[in-house]
Amino acid sequence: MPVLVMTDDQRAEAAQTWQAYNAMETTKQRHFDYLSVLDRKKKNFNLDPTDDEKLVLEQLLKDHDDQVKVFTDASTRLRSQNPETHIALFTYIGKINELLDADKTSH
Secondary structure (H helix, E strand, O other), X not given: OOOOOOOHHHHHHHHHHHHXXXXXXXXXXXXXXXXXXXXXXXXXXXXXXXXXXHHHHHHHHHHHHHHHHHHHXXXXXXXXXXXXXXXXXXXXXXXXXXXXXXXXXXX
8 A cells, every 4th residue: 555645845835725625524524414413303203404403504514615615725726836735635635535435335
């Protein structure tokens, strides 16, 4: 298995974009987790989401949409400032996702 390494300089240059990516992943997961809660509530108890629950779900999606924009902006800046670091970061992200997806399918 190849070692997933970015240089220390690349890590420093990509830090803002990496943090934005992680925040984007977190907001996505939070939205999906809450949606799952509401789906289980419907499936197990035949209860539709309350107005408050719908508002929470809507806000969680907005949080994610906002974070996607932050990540996109950070990624665009990184690509224009240092294309090599941009490629290294996206290679790193791709390898991580590839390894996590492979683990999910092995269970």
